[in-house]
Amino acid sequence: xxxxxxxxxxxxxxxxxxxxxxxxxxxxxxxxxxxxxxxxxxxxxxxxxxxxxxxxxxxxxxxxxxxxxxxxxxxxxxxxxxxxxxxxxxxxxxxxxxxxxxxxxxxxxxxxxxxxxxxx
Amino acid sequence: xxxxxxxxxxxxxxxxxxxxxxxxxxxxxxxxxxxxxxxxxxxxxxxxxxxxxxxxxxxxxxxxxxxxxxxxxxxxxxxxxxxxxxxxxxxxxxxxxxxxxxxxxxxxxxxxxxxxxxxxxxxxxxxxxxxxxxxxxxxxxxxxxxxxxxxxxxxxxxxxxxxxxxxxxxxxxxxxxxxxxxxxxxxxxxxxxxxxxxxxxxxxxxxxxxxxxxxxxxxxxxxxxxxxxxxxxxxxxxxxxxxxxxxxxxxxxxxxxxxxxxxxxxxxxxxxxxxxxxxxxxx
Numbered sequence: 001x002x003x004x005x006x007x008x009x010x011x012x013x014x015x016x017x018x019x020x021x022x023x024x025x026x027x028x029x030x031x032x033x034x035x036x037x038x039x040x041x042x043x044x045x046x047x048x049x050x051x052x053x054x055x056x057x058x059x060x061x062x063x064x065x066x067x068x069x070x071x072x073x074x075x076x077x078x079x080x081x082x083x084x085x086x087x088x089x090x091x092x093x094x095x096x097x098x099x100x101x102x103x104x105x106x107x108x109x110x111x112x113x114x115x116x117x118x119x120x
Numbered sequence: 121x122x123x124x125x126x127x128x129x130x131x132x133x134x135x136x137x138x139x140x141x142x143x144x145x146x147x148x149x150x151x152x153x154x155x156x157x158x159x160x161x162x163x164x165x166x167x168x169x170x171x172x173x174x175x176x177x178x179x180x181x182x183x184x185x186x187x188x189x190x191x192x193x194x195x196x197x198x199x200x201x202x203x204x205x206x207x208x209x210x211x212x213x214x215x216x217x218x219x220x221x222x223x224x225x226x227x228x229x230x231x232x233x234x235x236x237x238x239x240x241x242x243x244x245x246x247x248x249x250x251x252x253x254x255x256x257x258x259x260x261x262x263x264x265x266x267x268x269x270x271x272x273x274x275x276x277x278x279x280x281x282x283x284x285x286x287x288x289x290x291x292x293x294x295x296x297x298x299x300x301x302x303x304x305x306x307x308x309x310x311x312x313x314x315x316x317x318x319x320x321x322x323x324x325x326x327x328x329x330x331x332x333x334x335x336x337x338x339x340x341x342x343x344x345x346x347x348x349x350x351x352x353x354x355x356x357x358x359x360x361x362x363x364x365x366x367x368x369x370x371x372x373x374x375x376x377x378x379x380x381x382x383x384x385x386x387x388x389x390x391x392x393x394x395x396x397x398x399x400x401x402x403x
């Protein structure tokens with residue numbers, strides 16, 4: 001067993017690029033690193049990086065300028081947030097609900113915790 | 121890139137080390153050649169490089185028969201053996217004398233790779249360097265040849281911890297769509313994100329030859345808190361993080377290859393693996 005996380009690497013790379021866009025490391029309408037540079041920097045096979053880029057392109061988050069490379073779409077931030085909200089609703093919440101059931105945690109308990117969190 | 125048909129080879133007359141291998145090795149991939157000790161990996165690599173001659177069968181690499189050792193073949197091949205001797209020669213002179221055989225050699229790239237490996241004194245005599253440092257010089261040289269076919273036999277053996285990451289970065293910078301790399305290794309942890317095609321050998325035969333996408337389309341690598349026994353599971357083991365397993369990917373779920381799990385699954389289910397991944401070349 002080598003990896004603890006068995007999610008496909010190309011999705012992890014896509015996630016990383018989304019983070020970089022959210023944190024403005026890659027700017028909207030700016031160019032992102034080439035497949036080869038990204039692969040070398042992250043020590044990942046270029047074919048895997050290509051799959052990540054294709055996934056992001058298919059979601060409309062980045063686009064290809066022929067011969068120039070990949071650029072961040074003007075509406076990338078909204079797209080990323082929409083995709084992540086969807087992931088939160090479909091993957092993270094059901095997990096939380098399952099744990100709540102197992103541990104007898106009510107939704108009121110959660111609200112209480114949330115209010116404490118917000119006050120910090 | 122490489123076509124192998126019914127290849128047989130033995131060092132002694134009555135014992136085949138390569139036992140009727142037929143295989144297609146595709147261009148543009150980093151192939152990981154895996155197998156237990158003494159199963160014929162190095163022998164296969166030497167045959168492809170033209171350093172050994174087949175007893176029967178044929179090999180075509182980049183359109184050439186390796187055993188004929190034509191200039192067109194050798195100038196586009198770089199072979200890094202697991203063990204090697206070096207001359208009493210400075211790095212600088214080594215490059216001057218050896219680069220002439222490789223038309224696409226880039227001296228600039230060579231010194232950049234050396235710098236990445238933190239080797240700065242190009243006047244150092246090769247024979248005075250440690251094994252790991254020698255190996256780094258030879259690797260930097262090999263990648264700077266920009267040969268279309270690079271065969272690396274246990275490249276990370278003898279490299280220290282930082283050099284392994286440097287090696288991965290350099291190899292990725294050096295390769296293009298035209299480069300095919302075959303890496304034989306036991307150090308799968310060093311290279312698992314680099315490799316995108318896997319060849320598994322056992323007793324002179326190929327058990328599995330498939331690229332990562334083919335593997336993940338047919339096998340699913342997962343983890344669960346409690347082991348659940350099902351028919352389609354090929355292999356499972358308990359780890360701190362939970363029970364990790366390999367099963368047939370009947371629901372077309374996406375997952376990430378874990379080479380160690382794959383290797384164990386292949387050895388526990390040789391027949392099943394062969395039916396899931398039929399050798400397209402046939403017998």
